Amino acid sequence: MTIRNLKQLFEPASVAVIGASDRPHSVGATVLHNLVAGGYIGRIFPVNPRHKMLAGLEVVPSVTRLPQAPDLAVICTPPHSVPGIIKDLGKLGTRAAIVLTAGLSSTHDALGRSMRDLMLAAAKPHLLRILGPNCVGLLVPGIGLNASFAHTGALPGKIAFVSQSGAMVTGVLDWARSRHIGFSRFISLGDSADVDFGDVIDYLATDPETEAILLYIEAVTHARKFMSAARAASRSKPTIVIKAGRAPEGAKAAASHTGAMMGADDVYDAAIRRAGMLRVYTTTDLFDAVETLARTRPARGDRLAILTNGGGPGVLATDALIGKKGRLASLSPEVLQQLDSFLPATWSRANPVDIIGDAPAERYLRAMEALLREPEADALMFIHAPTAIVPSAEIASAVAPLARQAGRNVFACWLGGDSVAQARSVFSQAGIATYDTPEEAVRGFMQTVEYHRNQQLLMEVPASPSDGLNEDREAARRVVRAALASGRGQLSEPEAKQVLAAYGIPVVQTRAAADVGEAVRCAREIGFPVALKILSPDLTHKSDLGGVVLDLETPESVEAAAVAMQRRLHELRPEARLRGFSVQTMVRRPEARELIIGVSTDPVFGPVILFGQGGVAVEVVADHAIALPPLNMVLARDLISRTRVSRMLAAYRHCGAADVDAICRVLIHVSHLIVDIPEIRELDINPLLADAGGVIALDARIAVAEADRRGVDRLAIRPYPEELEEWIAWQGGRVLLRPIKPEDAPQHVAFFNALDPEDVRMRMFVRMRELSPAQLARMTQIDYDREMAFIATRSREDGQPETLGAARVIFDPDMASAEFAISVRSDLKGKGLGWLLMNKLIGYCRERGADEIVGECLSYNQGLLALVRQLGFEARHAIGSDTMQLRLPLRD
Known part of the structure; x- marks a missing residue:
């Protein structure tokens, strides 16, 4: 992950066009024309040995003759010339280039080396960043930069669009311009030889000109970088994805049920969900989602109240809602009584609330007021069909202030054309999400619901499993090693059950x-x-x-x-x-549901976990959901909830409710298993019986192979690094220094509450009385691949854990600089705990290869200043501020 030198790519002060031309319809001529016509305010250097002037600009004969190093070079020359040009640009001092040329991977030199590899080798010594090759280019409308061969420019705006497809670039540009949609950045990745999705997302996450990020994805190549960048960006900006290639034809057959059922698109869907992004399926949905999320508050839930002046539109909205797995809100007796008091006797007396076609503005207003007080409704949909009785604009003017100030989201649908245009304009100007049809309005509502659910997965604080997770890793490893040593790629059923039992998963005696x-x-x-x-x-x-x-x-x-x-x-x-045969105890559990839990290895995202309805017809039923490990109780419950069989786990008729916590624990055990033993390539537990008494695995299959990477390295999301736990002697006892976990949230709240207000101000630079849920999640749910937080913890007399101190560090995307912060419980200051935590943090940063640790503190925070100076930090006053800049170099 790196954003190094991307500023020169996206905000260049000068641009050289290598291969500029006047030949009609050539790439070099088009790029130069677009740069000049776009109004780019920086210097432009056309480079071509055969011309003196192009587009009114003096032409430079070669890269080596450029009068200065351009911030950005756009290369339009044949494949064999590109490596040499990159080498010359790097020596000159250019740090970013766009390679529009195609065919670099298929063009080779006399030694068989591809031009792509030679290009990257030439760029590496100079840290020169390359967008492309085989891309359309880059547009930054805010500075007039059109460094592309697109047929049209882009309007300025606050949306960044990133695409792997050149055709999508030109198509969306044309589509958006006709609808007056503007962009902060418009980026064609092409082959992503260097700059890829992860790099661009990291840059856009902190780009002040970008308020929303749109991605057109065909394939991700660096899964962990992508996931880390996407999870960080989606915390602060709506990040919306179209993923192409949903058809299952590309999926390979596998030896397990899991491998046979799991398609690549399922895995991408799980990754997008886990990253807190929103997936849509059409270009229209992509931009509608931006508009919807910009005009709405975070969703409260999926229960919708519908207010309409016609039965037909209300039915259409209901059909669309149920089809998208939303819910109609129930109306409470109190709200029904209120509506009865002023609506005509013929009103629907149910949701959708049909207030009849002759409704005046006052009836709309009173009905909306009542429904906005309905505790069972999470949002309100307002549908109006024009009539000759009351002008639509009059109704819009009456209810828009109430809709704008409502404590929950209001989605409006003005059916019709010219007769409702003014009404639609009134609502749009009031910042209310407004649509042309009931189906579009429902789609907007469900987009907010889905986005909120995905965001909640980033912010949820999971509970610990209700009992301990006793796992005998070495016993499981012995079984796997023995199978591999005998040349087998699959464990026998009894062996598979031995592995599961070693990880605490109940299995039938076999x-x-x-x-x-x-x-x-x-x-x-x-x-x-x-x-x-x-x-x-x-x-x-x-x-x-x-x-x-x-x-x-x-x-x-x-x-x-x-x-x-x-x-x-x-x-x-x-x-x-x-x-031979396997003989097992016959299990008779008449109320048990048959489930499947499986693991397959995706070529991009690594191990993925499947849950669904099991049994012999599992592939025909095809009721399953997929998640990326690692899992905790919250993520396991979410995985279960996304299947149809989840509804069968509740009590019904003569069957008691199944023990969902026990199912979650199995999912967590399986997550640990595939992290700990990278030789496991596929796994099926089918069926896993679940009832009120718990779970038991009746059959199991495990496929194994020699591992080419550590278990942690195979995962798209780095799991909890248990190897960093360390017991330390302190104050006559012992404390555990370890990475923070999401499950530490309750004791982290207690730790924060035990800090003196002045200590909080010293740490946060502002006075805070309590942690918000989002702040608590941000402190306890960290991405171990790019940040770390060590806590000092011990057990109280009642056996419950308590947090004594915390030191955290966040790496920049280049993994060069690491910013730290530290807090010690106020009653424990001056006892050496800060020293222990900081030494732990410094050692970790050295191991990760960081160049420096930096931080800042208030100038009168003498305790921290004394501590860091003893550790070798430099401390300097920040100009014009009462803060001190702290720095510890980690390299000689």
């Missing part, structure tokens, strides 16, 4: 038997009834060949079933290897 006789002996030892399953590494679905028989009550029935299994295998799959 024995492996090499032959029929041993299967009978195992059944006797386990106790009848039993289930018998065939063991063969070549069978994906045992039941398809009659390889599973249940409820065997006698030794004779076990023997007969085993013999029959052998015969069927030899007849139907003579090439399949028979490894």
Whole structure:
């Protein structure tokens, strides 16, 4: 992750066009024309050895003859020339280039090296950043920069658009201009040889000219960088995504149910959700979402009240709402009574609230006031169809002030054309989200709901699992290592269950038997009834060949079933290897639901976890949801909630509610398992039975392979770094220094409340009485890949943990500079705890390769100044401020 030298790319003071031309319709001529015609105020240097003047500008014959190093170079020359040009630009001092040229990967030199690789090698010594190759270019309308060969320019605005597709760039430019939509940055990534989504998102997250980020994604190449950048950006700015390639045809077949069901688009959907972004599916939705999110408050929920002057539009809105999995709000008796007091006797007496077509402005106003007081409604939709009785503009003027000041979101739909144009304008000018049709209004409402849900996942403070997660990692590793040592790529069912049991996942008692006789002996030892399953590494679905028989009550029935299994295998799959049988206790739980939990390895995002309805028809039912690890209780519950089977986990008819916490714990165990043991490539638990008594795994499959990366490195999101935990002697006892966890939120609140008000001001530079939920989430839910917070913690006399101090650091996107902050509980200051935390933090920053640690404090914070000076920090007064700038160099 790096934004180094991206300022020169997006805010250049001068631009050189390498390969500028006057040849009609050439790229070089188009780029030069766009730069000049766009009104760019910086210097422009056309470069071409065959011209003296182009577009009224003096032409430079070569890069080496440029009078100065341009901030940005736009390269329009053939592939074989690009590496040399980059080398010359780097020596000159240019730090950003846009390579429009295509074909660099397929063009090679005499030694077989691609022009792409040679270009990157030439740029590396100079830290020269490259946008492209094979891109349309870059537009920054605010400074008149059109460094592209697009057919039209962009209007200034506050939206950044980033696209991998050149066709989408030109198409969206044309589409947006016709609708007067402007942009802060318009970026074509092309092949993303250097600058990619992660870099651009990091830059835009802190760009003051950008208020919303729109992404057109075809493929992500650096998953962790992308996820870290997206999670950081979406905390501060709406980040909205179109992901192309939703069709499942590209998915590969896999040996497990999970691999067979999971498509690449499912994984992207999970990543977008986990990053707190909003996914849409059309260009219109993309820009509508920006408009909607800009004009609405954060959503309160998915319950919608609908106010309409016609039954038909209300029904259309209801159909659209239910189709998008929203909910109609119930109307309380109090609100029904209020509405009854002034509405005609023929009103609907239900939601949607049809106040009849002859409704005057006063009726609209009173009905809206009543519905905005409805505690069961999270938002209100206002639908008006024009009539000849009351002018629409009159109604709009009457209700717009109330809608604008409402404590919840109001979505308006003015049906019609010219007759409602003025009304629509009144609402739009009042900042109220306004749409042409009920379906569009519902779509806008559900966009806010989905965006709010995704944002909540970033801000939620998860609870700890209700019981301990006892995991025997070494026992599980021994099973996996033994299988790999024997040359196998798949564990037997008993081995798979050993691994699950080692991680605290309840499994049915299972024995492996090499032959029929041993299967009978195992059944006797386990106790009848039993289930018998065939063991063969070549069978994906045992039941398809009659390889599973249940409820065997006698030794004779076990023997007969085993013999029959052998015969069927030899007849139907003579090439399949028979490894014996598994014999397991027959589980009878009549109220249990059959679930599946699985793991597959995505080539981009690494391991992903699947949850859904299980059983033999799992692929036909196709009820599943996907999440990226690591998981905690909040994320596990969210994963479960996104399936249809989640509704079956509640109590219904004769069945008691299933133990959802137990299911969540299994998901968390599986998350830990795939982090700890990178050799696990695929995993199925199917079925996992769940009822009021808990869960138990009846069948399991695990595929393994030698790991090419550590478990942590395979993940798109870095998990909790347990290896950084350290016990330290302190004040006659011991404290644990460790990274903070989301589950530390309650004790972090207690820690903050134990700080003196003056200590809070010293830390925050302002007086604060309490932490907001967003601040608490930001402090406890950190991205371990680009920030760290160490806490000092110990157990109180009642056994509950308490936080004594915290030191945190945030790395810049270049991983060069790290900004720190530290707090120690007020009653513990001066006891050496700050020294321990800062040494821990400094050691960590050195290990991560940071160049320096920086910070600031108030000039009269003598305690912190004394501490950091002892640690080797430089402290200097900030000019024109009462703060001190602190710096510790980490490299000689």
